[in-house]
Amino acid sequence: xxxxxxxxxxxxxxxxxxxxxxxxxxxxxxxxxxxxxxxxxxxxxxxxxxxxxxxxxxxxxxxxxxxxxxxxxxxxxxxxxxxxxxxxxxxxxxxxxxxxxxxxxxxxxxxxxxxxxxxxxxxxxxxxxxxxxxxxxxxxxxxxxxxxxxxxxxxxxxxxxxxxxxxxxxxxxxxxxxxxxxxxxxxxxxxxxxxxxxxxxxxx
Amino acid sequence: xxxxxxxxxxxxxxxxxxxxxxxxxxxxxxxxxxxxxxxxxxxxxxxxxxxxxxxxxxxxxxxxxxxxxxxxxxxxxxxxxxxxxxxxxxxxxxxxxxxxxxxxxxxxxxxxxxxxxxxxxxxxxxxxxxxxxxxxxxxxxxxxxxxxxxxxxxxxxxxxxxxxxxxxxxxxxxxxxxxxxxxxxxxxxxxxxxxxxxxxxxxxxxxxxxxxxxxxxxxxxxxxxxxxxxxxxxxxxxxx
Numbered sequence: 001x002x003x004x005x006x007x008x009x010x011x012x013x014x015x016x017x018x019x020x021x022x023x024x025x026x027x028x029x030x031x032x033x034x035x036x037x038x039x040x041x042x043x044x045x046x047x048x049x050x051x052x053x054x055x056x057x058x059x060x061x062x063x064x065x066x067x068x069x070x071x072x073x074x075x076x077x078x079x080x081x082x083x084x085x086x087x088x089x090x091x092x093x094x095x096x097x098x099x100x101x102x103x104x105x106x107x108x109x110x111x112x113x114x115x116x117x118x119x120x121x122x123x124x125x126x127x128x129x130x131x132x133x134x135x136x137x138x139x140x141x142x143x144x145x146x147x148x149x150x151x152x153x154x155x156x157x158x159x160x161x162x163x164x165x166x167x168x169x170x171x172x173x174x175x176x177x178x179x180x181x182x183x184x185x186x187x188x189x190x191x192x193x194x195x196x197x198x199x200x201x202x203x204x
Numbered sequence: 205x206x207x208x209x210x211x212x213x214x215x216x217x218x219x220x221x222x223x224x225x226x227x228x229x230x231x232x233x234x235x236x237x238x239x240x241x242x243x244x245x246x247x248x249x250x251x252x253x254x255x256x257x258x259x260x261x262x263x264x265x266x267x268x269x270x271x272x273x274x275x276x277x278x279x280x281x282x283x284x285x286x287x288x289x290x291x292x293x294x295x296x297x298x299x300x301x302x303x304x305x306x307x308x309x310x311x312x313x314x315x316x317x318x319x320x321x322x323x324x325x326x327x328x329x330x331x332x333x334x335x336x337x338x339x340x341x342x343x344x345x346x347x348x349x350x351x352x353x354x355x356x357x358x359x360x361x362x363x364x365x366x367x368x369x370x371x372x373x374x375x376x377x378x379x380x381x382x383x384x385x386x387x388x389x390x391x392x393x394x395x396x397x398x399x400x401x402x403x404x405x406x407x408x409x410x411x412x413x414x415x416x417x418x419x420x421x422x423x424x425x426x427x428x429x430x431x432x433x434x435x436x437x438x439x440x441x442x443x444x
Contacts, residue, residue: 005296005336113300117313145294187291193256194292195356196279196308 006108007061010054017114018121020106028099037087040094047101058108065104069096107144116141135198142188153180206234207267207281207360207388209253214262216248223248224411227262231390231406237399237419238392239426240408241433246392247287249408250364253390254284266360279309283353285366289345298340298348299324299333305356323355327381343374347381354385363391367398396423 006013012020034040051062073093080089116137123133157177161169192198214227224245240246251257252264255271255278263270271278286292295301299320306316324330329351337348346366353361367375382389391398399405405422407414414429415422 005338009334111300112296113303142294145296187288188294190251190256191286191292191294193275194254194284195294195305195352196275 006054007057008054010058010109012054012105012109013111015109017110018118020110021118024102024106027102031095031099034095035091037090037094040091040098044094044098044101047098047105050105051101062101062104062108065108066097066101069100072096112141112144115144132198138192138198142192146184146188149184150181153177153184205359205387206232208232208265209236209360209390210263210265211253212263214252214259214264216245216252216257217260222411224252224259227413229406229413229416231404233388233403235389235402235404236391237402237405238390238408239394239396239399239405239422240414241394241430244408245411246394246408247364250284250362250390250392253360254278254282254362256284279305279356279358281358282360282362283356283358284362284364285346285349285353287365287368289342289349289366292349292352293337293345296336296338297333298335298337298351301337301348302352302355305352309356319355323351326384327351343370343378346370346374346378350378350381350385358387360388360390361385363389363393365393368393368395396427399423 031040031043034043051059073096076089076093076096080086080092119137119140120133123131123136126133126136154173154177157173157180158169161173209229209231211227211229214224215222216224227249238246238249248257252259252272253266255264255266255273255275258272264272266281269277269281271281293301295304299317302323303313303316303320306319307313311319321330321333324332327347329347332348337345340348349366367378370378389402391402393399399419402419404417405419405426406416407422407426409429415425
């Protein structure tokens with residue numbers, strides 16, 4: 001199931017999803033204009049502070065989710081050390097951490113159904129010209145829904161591999177992984193079909 | 205409220221492999237059980253009755269509707285519980301999962317939310333509203349799928365071995381929750397104890413109807429055949 005969820009209920013859960021997403025867009029835009037390292041460091045500090053506000057459990061859950069960024073940060077670090085462009089490197093790393101941190105914060109405090117409502121609102125012009133936007137709304141929701149499931153599948157496959165092999169699983173789990181993903185897609189499609197699929201309803 | 209299931213000359217094949225052969229059934233009882241061995245075609249029959257797939261030949265009608273074609277009617281005619289709740293749950297929280305089906309039926313967001321809370325209260329689980337599905341036990345996930353389907357108030361509920369693999373207390377509790385649903389049931393299972401209070405049974409074997417009729421008659425013949433097949437070694441046979 002979805003992994004970018006919050007372990008605790010926060011005050012931000014009650015804020016409208018549209019406002020949170022708009023604020024995220026503005027913040028990200030501003031962060032890309034800022035080049036001052038000090039300002040960027042303060043922004044990262046404030047983001048981490050926001051993670052700490054709902055308490056220790058939320059903070060730890062948030063940090064675990066930011067840790068997936070480390071390979072990117074490592075590559076960036078190696079590159080900027082190798083090219084001796086330390087300031088640029090620090091700038092990019094701070095910006096990346098802050099923007100992803102903020103985006104995760106929004107995802108963690110927003111219900112999937114509220115995200116769909118925002119997407120539906122954004123797609124209003126498409127419906128005006130007669131397109132079925134329900135498919136798009138659900139598709140985006142399903143991508144968010146299935147990603148953690150895929151990670152889970154990978155984990156199970158590598159467990160099954162390691163149960164019978166002393167070596168680490170390599171490229172040979174790619175094909176079964178793909179087949180499992182297709183299988184999951186089938187199940188999800190059927191679950192969706194059982195409850196009406198992409199039926200478009202008139203506006204209420 | 206009983207549902208009428210009419211199946212005529214139904215064939216179903218996948219990629220040339222025939223799964224169901226010339227099925228004819230007319231069912232109007234409130235509780236119908238379908239029994240048969242693994243791979244006999246029971247689940248396929250469940251998916252056909254629910255309209256999730258269309259027959260290769262022949263017709264399936266529930267209360268006069270062709271549900272494979274008319275998906276909008278299907279939402280109020282039939283609900284289905286899959287064996288694996290993971291395959292059924294789409295949303296991360298219980299409330300969203302239940303409200304989704306209601307919105308699909310055309311209810312507005314606020315209405316769906318109200319109805320969702322009503323259903324949770326009816327099940328005595330109002331506090332589950334914001335619970336994350338990922339944190340629930342297997343039995344609790346089953347209960348979420350049951351509530352999501354019951355909320356949509358379908359006239360017929362198809363159960364595709366939903367309680368297989370659950371421990372005895374969990375199963376008993378789910379069966380008790382199932383009584384909160386008042387429509388017709390088509391219960392697919394290989395476990396006779398699931399069907400003790402059922403009126404009519406259909407026994408499917410190798411894609412064909414072996415026997416259909418009153419519970420006592422069919423169950424006796426089914427159990428006898430199952431025990432005698434247990435003595436043989438057809439597990440070693442490869443088909444297809």
